[in-house]
Amino acid sequence: MVEEKRKNVAERVGVQQREFNDSVKTRTLLRYEVKSGTAETEPQFNLQTFYLLGTRIDNIDGDTARKIVSRYVEENSGRARKIFFSNVHSICVAQRNRVLKYCINLGDLVLADGSGLKIGGRFTGHPIIENLNGTDFTPAILKIAEERGWSVYLFGAKLQVVERCCMLLFLKYPRLRIVGFHEGHFRSGEEAMIVDEINAVHPDIVLVALGTPLQEIWTSRHAHELKAKICIAVGGLFDFLSLTRKRAPLWIRKIGFEWFYRFIQEPNAKWERVIVEIPMFFSLLFAKKLFPRRLQKIIRERVFS
Ligand code: UDP
Numbered sequence: 600m601v602e603e604k605r606k607n608v609a610e611r612v613g614v615q616q617r618e619f620n621d622s623v624k625t626r627t628l629l630r631y632e633v634k635s636g637t638a639e640t641e642p643q644f645n646l647q648t649f650y651l652l653g654t655r656i657d658n659i660d661g662d663t664a665r666k667i668v669s670r671y672v673e674e675n676s677g678r679a680r681k682i683f684f685s686n687v688h689s690i691c692v693a694q695r696n697r698v699l700k701y702c703i704n705l706g707d708l709v710l711a712d713g714s715g716l717k718i719g720g721r722f723t724g725h726p727i728i729e730n731l732n733g734t735d736f737t738p739a740i741l742k743i744a745e746e747r748g749w750s751v752y753l754f755g756a757k758l759q760v761v762e763r764c765c766m767l768l769f770l771k772y773p774r775l776r777i778v779g780f781h782e783g784h785f786r787s788g789e790e791a792m793i794v795d796e797i798n799a800v801h802p803d804i805v806l807v808a809l810g811t812p813l814q815e816i817w818t819s820r821h822a823h824e825l826k827a828k829i830c831i832a833v834g835g836l837f838d839f840l841s842l843t844r845k846r847a848p849l850w851i852r853k854i855g856f857e858w859f860y861r862f863i864q865e866p867n868a869k870w871e872r873v874i875v876e877i878p879m880f881f882s883l884l885f886a887k888k889l890f891p892r893r894l895q896k897i898i899r900e901r902v903f904s
Contacts, residue, residue, distance in 0.1 A: 648709075649725045652883055654690045655704045656711045658720070660729045661736065667708055668740055672749055672803050672828045679805065679825040680707040681818050683832050684733045687715035687858075689811045691876040694883070699812035702819035707829075710736065714855030715877065719884055733833045734846065737806065740831070741772055744804060750776040752797050752827070755783035755808025756837035763841035778802050783809045790821070798826045805830045808837045 644667055647658040659667075671680040683689075683706040693700035703709055710731040711720070720727040744751055753761050761780045768775060778800040781793055797805060805827045807814045814832040822830055838844035846852075847860035858877075862869045886894070 647725070647728070649720075649723075650704075651685070651716065651719055651723065651725075652690050652694060652880070652887070653704075654685050654693045654700055655706070655709045656685045656716065656720075656725075656727075657709050658711060658725060658728050659731075661731055661739070664708065664710055664731055664736065665739060665743065668829060669743060669747075671707065672747075675828065679818075679822040679827045680829045681822050681832075682706065682708045682710070682829055683815055683818075684710050684712035684731070684736075684834070685716065686712040686732070687719075687876055687880045688872050689815070691872075691879055692812050694879075696812050699815055702812075702815040705819065706815075713858065715858070715880060717855065719880065722884055723888075733831070734836055734839055737831055737833050737836055738840075740804070741768070741775060745772040745775040748774075748776065749803040749828075750778045750801070751804045751806065752778055752800060752802035753780040753806050753808070753837065754793065754797065755781075755806070755814070755833070756835075756841075757784060758782040760837050760841045760843050761808075763843070764837040767840060767842065790817075794821050794824050798824075801826055803828045806833050806836065807831065808833045808835065810834055 644659065644663055649656055649658060668682065671682075683703050685703060689699070689703065693703060710733075711717075711727045711729070712732040713730060717727045717730060741751065743749075753765060755761065756764070761782055765777050765780050768777060779796065779802065781796060785793060805825060807818050807830055809817055809832075811832075811834065814834065818830045818832050835844065839846050845864065847857040851857060851860050858873065862873045
């Protein structure tokens with residue numbers, strides 16, 4: 600069952616990658632965005648952008664991140680700004696999946712998520728200012744959305760999950776304008792229809808919860824077609840908000856062991872992240888410090904791909 604699901608997702612990501620590679624339009628647009636990306640053009644916010652194993656991180660505190668996101672929504676740039684989260688999982692997937700790395704690095708804002716990045720950042724001389732994971736950061740944005748009347752669209756997760764998530768969000772933020780939702784288990788031919796559905800209700804914010812790497816690739820491919828102001832790739836957020844998945848108690852989150860709690864909850868789905876990706880992440884960081892570039896490339900290609 601898990602294998603089958605994994606195969607389906609892999610097939611879909613494969614299709615997306617192929618389409619993505621072929622899409623001259625998207626590539627041209629992304630190239631344009633390299634020049635106009637936030638990191639270079641918003642000096643007033645002092646984004647201390649750095650790259651960990653080639654993947655971008657905008658090292659900022661939560662307050663600044665919320666200000667930037669608010670500005671994105673209010674400035675109306677004519678395209679959906681892409682907000683991503685870099686974490687150990689996405690950085691490891693990006694080592695094998697160049698499209699993902701490309702997409703994350705061309706996001707408008709890439710926030711540091713998780714205790715692994717805290718250690719990695721310190722190790723490479725870029726101490727992380729604040730852990731801004733999507734599960735805490737996005738509700739803070741929804742609170743602002745409720746206060747300012749911004750509309751929200753939920754895209755991702757299973758149908759029952761996203762429905763329940765909308766219902767519980769209505770209870771938690773009674774004035775929040777949720778203008779629509781769509782489940783995340785779709786076929787690749789349905790993408791254009793989903794974009795049309797989203798555009799028909801003119802949301803300000805689109806939350807994309809498809810998991811990595813699908814959500815970053817989907818967002819990068821469609822941001823220029825969406826009439827929304829921002830797209831946030833939120834991973835498993837809907838599972839938490841709908842209470843389908845239980846979040847780690849606060850004390851576990853505070854000591855930086857939420858990843859372990861998730862592993863205990865779903866060992867079949869998350870074993871690879873703990874057994875393969877965490878050691879891979881730290882050994883690559885060590886290798887980067889200790890060995891010359893050529894040797895790093897060989898290690899990455901021979902051992903981890
Ligand atoms: N998902 C989806 N479509 C897919 C694959 C996954 O909507 O094709 C959803 C899945 O139902 C879950 C979320 O994406 O709600 C991914 O959760 P995960 O825990 O993997 O996210 P992460 O750990 O990356 O935050």
